[in-house]
Amino acid sequence: MFPILEARFIAPGIRRFIIQAPRIARKQQPGQFVILRLYEHGERIPLTIESSDPAKETISIVVLSVGKTTRLLNSLQAGDAILDVVGPLGKPSEIRNFGTVVVIGGGVGAAMAFPTAAALKRAGNTVISIIGARSGELVILERELSAVSDALTVTTDDGSYGERGLVTDKLRQLINQGAHIDLVLAVGPIPMMKAVADLTRAPRIPTIVSLNPIMIDGTGMCGGCRVLVDGKSKFACVDGPEFDAHQVDFDVLLQRNSMYRGPERESLAEFECHPQAQIESMRAASAKVCVLTGGRR
């Protein structure tokens, strides 16, 4: 069991957790993720580690409610525990002094890009951050990111905060102004990452994206997370999740991520019928495991 020490919403539907996970906290590097399972009947889902504190033996994650599992997770509070958390998984981001790096985070991608942005800054890069959200209330980690950025722009689709438009509008503007960019790192929804890749392809700006295919084990055992990169199959959980954006086949990724749309809707609809009952039964199930094992498994 992995106890939750802190949990709070940082935006509507986006919750940040601090979880006790000593082994993971000691080893985490930027760009890596965990896979968690909430209770015995739960599925395994991947979530990026936003930060870790080896001294306190904790990691943090930032979770956007999309379907049943993330909603269940976002109903948990400090004092609850998560049945399984395994990691850190995936290759760490490549951190060195590239020069000027543009870090783009779309939606919850801002939290996923944050640890890498911070490490790039520490490595001596000039970091220009662009974070985007649908509207102002959904903008997350602005303060944290601006602390590790030389410049930070917020864009919102509806213009309710920051600049109106998309993150790619801002990137296009930078490119058109002739800004010198050595590397772009883009993390967010697949269409956003694809649009970034299309923008930087012609000017040949090296671009890294962090892919989010459906995963199960996260250790290279199932091959379910395979993505097409440069025409070759790669397992995102061990060969990635970061890849050269210009080599990624985003259409295949989009298609593969839609594979379980039907059952996912069904699962969510059922959850929404009796959310409270399902939340209670999940908590009861994990409390039972806690009692049976004295907190250890």
Place this chain on the structure above:
Amino acid sequence: MSQPPAGSANPLPLRDRMKIPRQAMPEQPAQDRVFNFFEVNRGYSEELAQQEARRCLECAKPTCMDNCPVGVNVREFVQSIVAGDFRGAAAVIRQDNVLPAITGRVCPQEDHCEAACKLHKKGESLGIGYLERFVADYEQRMGIRHVPTAPPTGRKVAIVGSGPAGLSAAGDLVQKGHLVCVFEALHELGGVLVYGIPEFRLPKQIIREQLDYMRAMGVEFETDVVVGRTVTIDELIEEEGYDAVFVATGAGSPLFLGIPGEHLNGVYSANEFLTRINLMHAWQFPAYDQPMMDLHAKDVAVIGGGNTALDAIRSVLRLGARKAYVLYRRSEAEMPARAEEVKHARQEGIEFHMLTGPVEFLPDEKGWLGAVRCVRMALGEPDASGRRRPQPVAGSEFDVPLSVAVIAVGTSANPVIQSTTPGLDTDRRGYIVADPATQRTSRRGVFAGGDIVTGSATVILAMGAGRRAARSIHEYLSTGSW
């Protein structure tokens, strides 16, 4: 020659023993079992077990034992069954085999003990696997198993991976008084036994009972630890004070065919497919949260001819598929699956298409898998494995319409440990190099065995490696010499 051996509990002359037919394993009828995941084989009753055991000729030089990779004393345990001492029979098996309820079910006996049985030459071999299973199940049913204890040595051994190799080493080492902790990457223990082999062949309850027994012996388990990522082997040794490490991580990385269309929705590796079903219970969706594709009334094929392929396709049938095909590029004689699995699969109505090689997965109008294009194969000269090499017949392409295809063409080594443990030698395919007698690797204090050394093999061979490793780890801890 026809007299029973002196002191035998079996009064039958040998001639009469040979007249007893091999006792059939009671099984769920095929027409019922294709609708459920309950175990196919029901197990012998006491009467059936004793009748089968009476067929044993009690050979003076029992070749069956020599052909068992862990040397189970077959003759002695069968004699105990004849005498009605089932618990005694269990004790005999346990001297060499800590997982008899499992091996009795999944060993390819036709390649091991039963292949070497003298009865085999004269007719049908003794049902050694069935008897082993009977004895193990009897012992479990009666409860109270002797839990051996040993004075603690104060030495610590880390075992990486909880498959049969890791479990058998853990069981042996804890009995020597060492502190043993098994680290497992997944959230459940058992390796392929839990995520790969389905319930209808190996009920999970059996593995759970085995694990409870090992916990009672004092083995510790830590799940959710990917050694190499969560903690390295060097950290286990230097920071956590382990005196030796046994790497038993299996050959868990799925191979694909490398043909066009493999990324289409509907194409699975057998590992993913079986993991969704067995580990994640996706077939019980929405009671369990992990989804899988609805197979109801769909046409599904598995590509490959081993146990994995048959486990996948027999699962498919149980999930309501309309057609379930095995596409295999060699002929039936070369199929590596256990004979019993092939028999059961045929009874259940699986269609076997031999000498059939897939060349491309074709999309339907939605862009999901719609068909597989295959080519007929002909067998040529023997290859490195001694099996005749299949060669495509020019111009023989044909399409098989499908909604789901499962690729079961083997696995390779997962590199996570090898790439994070300096000085650990691997062969050119990425498997860890270990001495076949001692399981020692190129790193002092680090041992390896099972599929991560040999490539994908069998449960009993993995267990045998675990035993050898336990023996030489104990020796290393006792003498300190490498």
